[in-house]
Amino acid sequence: MTSLLNGVRRTNSLIPLLKQMKITFSTETVQAAPLAVNTQKVSKAMKAYLERAQEHDNFMKAQTIEFQIGKRHLANIMGADPENFTQEDIDEAIEYLFPSGLFDKKARPMMKAPEEIFPSRKAAEFDETGRPFHSMFYTGKPNFFQLLHNIVAEIRKAQYIEDKMIQRGRLPAETDRLDMTGFAWLSKTDLEKILVETISDLEYNNFLNTMNRLAAQPAAFKCREFALQYAKPLIDQSKISEIPKPQFDENGKQFITTYECLRKTARADVTIRFPGTGKVTINKDHDITYFKHVQSREQVLFPMIFINQLGKFDVEANVEGGGVSGQAGAIRWGIAMGLRSFVDSDVIEDMRVAGLLTRDYRRRERKKPGQEGARRKYTWKKR
Structure with a gap:
């Protein structure tokens, strides 16, 4: 009984002290002052x-x-x-x-x-507290080293697939290798544009070595989609490979025939023969005088004039439909396409830049309702 009374006296003596600390007690809840949250200021x-x-x-x-x-x-x-x-x-x-x-x-x-x-820029690399987002930020070139990490992951993936194929009793064939024929790895400048980082020659060589190691894996065909992201096609070689080779006629002359030569509503097929004397045959019965205007004749001969080979090819053309300008344009395009088989790649590129190899899809613009022509308007009269 005595110990119980002593405990009550001690509790009563603590009440004034608790009131000074602004802590109140009730039979239902205990109320306390809210906790203060430390907010960190962001630098300017x-x-x-x-x-x-x-x-x-x-x-x-x-x-x-x-x-x-x-x-x-x-x-x-x-x-x-x-x-x-x-x-x-x-x-x-x-x-x-x-x-x-x-x-x-x-x-x-x-x-x-x-x-x-617009030139690429790096996204925000820090949060408001100054912590970098990228796990390889402190390497100085996080995107480059992340790329190397991804290449190594693809190499391990190819090795894992190779092991599974061997376990199943099937050895990887040569066709399973990554065929990069007609492709080349990105240049240092192109790679820097993708990474948005400047890399040294040594780092670029490391990139080439790891990509070549990936391509050499026996089961690298599973990584083709990843590898092509960092390779570019050899455009010039692919275009040259699509050019048909000349055939030989009964006289031993080389010839090339181009079909579906289009210009406006004119349709033509053109055959050029080498060597020749510059003879132009149109619809089997006519020569270059088939076109009455000098401008149309110059259009037909312009591809051979452009490559300085006028008089060294014979041209045979069959054309129908359209008007004078359309027929001349169709024959000109067919001659230019056929000449690709007899000249080198530099001349082909010059012809492409000059527009000789570009098909002209322009058409006559239709008349609009409420006006006199396609663009011409009726005369406006105020009174």
């Missing part, structure tokens, strides 16, 4: 850095939306499906709607994705 430099990164991201998003809208409008103009409208279709549509005779390709009108026009 870090805040400006994050704002710049956010502005760039918003700018690229807006440009991407505008590009998608423009692509959809362009597809509707060309009567194509906007969902399946590729970059090649965009280039052809721009070339058709805005034909340009400028020699430099960079000066011609174009429509590309924002990622190809």
Whole structure:
């Protein structure tokens, strides 16, 4: 009993002290002062850095939306499906709607994705507390070393597949290897654009060695999609390989026949023979005088004049439909396409830049209702 009373006296003596600490007791709940949260201030430099990164991201998003809208409008103009409208279709549509005779390709009108026009920039690498997002940030070149890490992961993946094939009693065949014929690894400059980082020659050599090691794996065919991200096709060689080889006629002369030569509503097929004397036969019964105007005759002979081989080929053409300009343009395109089989790659590239190998899809523009012609309007009279 005595110990119980002593305990009550001690409790009563603590009440004034607890009141001074602003702690109150009730029969239902216990109330205490709220805990203070320490908020860390963000430095001005870090805040400006994050704002710049956010502005760039918003700018690229807006440009991407505008590009998608423009692509959809362009597809509707060309009567194509906007969902399946590729970059090649965009280039052809721009070339058709805005034909340009400028020699430099960079000066011609174009429509590309924002990622190809605006230089790449690194996204925000820190959070508000200053901690880097990337686990390899302190290597100095996180994107490059992440790429090497991904290549090694693909190598291990190919080795794992090879082991599984051997366990099943099947050895990897030569066809299972990664065939990079017609492709070359990205150059140092192109790789730096993708990584948005500057790398040294030694680091670039390390990249080449690891990619070659990946391609040499017996089961590297499973990594083809990854490898092609860092390889580019040899465009010149692929285009040259598509050029048909000349055939030989009964007289031992080489000849090439080009079918489906189109220009407006004219259709033609053109055969050129080498060596020749410069003879031009049109529809079996006519020579170059088939065209009454000098301009049309020059159009037909221009491909041979351009490569300085006038008088060394014989031309046989069958043409129908269209008018004088359309028939001359169809024959000219057929001659230019046939000459590829007799000249070297440098001359072919010059012909391509000059526009001789580009098919002209232009058509007569339709008349519009409410006006006199396609563009011509009726005379406006105020009274």
